[in-house]
Amino acid sequence: MGAAIKYYQTGSFAVGNRLVDPAQRAEQSSAQRANAITCGHRACQGCGEALGARYALDSALRAAGGDVIAANATGCLEVFSTPYPESSWQLPWIHSLFGNAPAVATGIAAALRAKGNDHTRVIGQGGDGGTVDIGFACLSGMFERNDDVLYICYDNQGYMNTGVQRSGATPPAARTATTQAVGPEPGAPWGQGKSAPLIALAHEIPYVATATIADLRDLEAKVTRATALRGARYIHVLVTCPLGWGTASGESIRIARLATESGLFPVFEGEHGDVTDVTKIRRQVPVEDYLKPQRRFAHLFSPQRREDVIARIQARADRNIDRFGLR
Ligand SMILES: Cc1ncc(C[n+]2csc(CCOP(=O)(O)OP(=O)(O)O)c2C)c(N)n1
Numbered sequence: 001m002g003a004a005i006k007y008y009q010t011g012s013f014a015v016g017n018r019l020v021d022p023a024q025r026a027e028q029s030s031a032q033r034a035n036a037i038t039c040g041h042r043a044c045q046g047c048g049e050a051l052g053a054r055y056a057l058d059s060a061l062r063a064a065g066g067d068v069i070a071a072n073a074t075g076c077l078e079v080f081s082t083p084y085p086e087s088s089w090q091l092p093w094i095h096s097l098f099g100n101a102p103a104v105a106t107g108i109a110a111a112l113r114a115k116g117n118d119h120t121r122v123i124g125q126g127g128d129g130g131t132v133d134i135g136f137a138c139l140s141g142m143f144e145r146n147d148d149v150l151y152i153c154y155d156n157q158g159y160m161n162t163g164v165q166r167s168g169a170t171p172p173a174a175r176t177a178t179t180q181a182v183g184p185e186p187g188a189p190w191g192q193g194k195s196a197p198l199i200a201l202a203h204e205i206p207y208v209a210t211a212t213i214a215d216l217r218d219l220e221a222k223v224t225r226a227t228a229l230r231g232a233r234y235i236h237v238l239v240t241c242p243l244g245w246g247t248a249s250g251e252s253i254r255i256a257r258l259a260t261e262s263g264l265f266p267v268f269e270g271e272h273g274d275v276t277d278v279t280k281i282r283r284q285v286p287v288e289d290y291l292k293p294q295r296r297f298a299h300l301f302s303p304q305r306r307e308d309v310i311a312r313i314q315a316r317a318d319r320n321i322d323r324f325g326l327r
């Protein structure tokens with residue numbers, strides 16, 4: 001057998017699916033893919049959450065032979081996909097409350113266990129608000145009991161469904177409806193960050209990973225791996241939101257890539273409390289390249305440049321690069 005072809009996506013150093021052995025091709029390239037979220041949903045054009053969820057769930061369905069149940073927190077992903085009585089989901093799917101998707105997923109896993117079913121895989125999922133804020137106690141409990149659930153957070157860094165309010169995952173200086181670009185510290189004044197992936201890792205659960213919609217092949221691989229494992233697993237996916245971030249809908253993938261290439265969003269895997277792998281930055285870019293195309297950061301560049309704030313954000317990226325060894 002020849003050397004394995006390295007897989008890159010178009011837009012980076014393109015070598016596509018067609019050159020890869022059929023067994024190794026991306027799930028989305030398969031005519032047999034599950035289409036977990038099918039057409040007709042109402043997500044905005046360029047919605048990173050719709051894209052990420054589709055790739056994640058299709059991968060889980062392939063890995064589990066179609067035998068998956070999902071519990072979904074309130075948020076854009078639920079609202080745009082399931083305006084009752086319609087639904088875009090092509091798998092058993094239940095809408096939980098805003099804050100209890102991890103607990104509902106735990107309940108499903110417990111019911112399956114009581115019935116002697118050890119083959120159906122359970123997924124809990126929600127946005128950053130539902131996960132890192134209101135649902136966090138349920139999530140921590142799920143981790144601590146090592147419940148047999150894969151929980152996926154789609155992090156668009158704000159409460160988008162209800163009109164772009166700040167969440168615990170909103171980055172410093174970002175403008176939201178509740179952190180307006182006014183006063184001496186415009187945008188979100190808080191900034192030490194609340195890293196749900198690192199907090200998940202601290203629970204020493206079997207598997208934690210981060211991913212973005214800029215590297216969908218990586219997201220597929222991580223969901224596939226996590227689906228095969230048992231116990232509590234957590235994947236945190238950065239997803240762009242054109243409406244909330246003030247970005248062009250055709251720029252979603254590029255913006256997500258800039259988040260990782262700047263060091264602001266580290267992509268890594270961890271097992272039982274330790275970081276086991278990181279995705280190195282290929283071409284480091286200054287944070288400014290990531291901030292500038294987003295209207296939620298426009299006040300950092302006009303009417304005058306906020307060098308002090310941009311430097312603070314750059315320092316956060318540099319700290320990630322050192323801390324995770326991203327170079
Ligand atoms: C207890 C409770 N409080 C508030 C709401 C209103 N609400 C519904 S979705 C949502 C925000 C969702 O944000 P996030 O979880 O980040 O998902 P996104 O829409 O950004 O994908 C809010 C505040 C609710 N449904 N229940």
Ligand code: SF4
Nearest residue numbers: 043044047076241243
């Ligand atoms: S508001 Fe953002 S997360 Fe919600 S559907 Fe639109 S792009 Fe997607």
Ligand SMILES: [Mg+2]
Nearest residue numbers: 127128156158
């Ligand atoms: Mg959100």
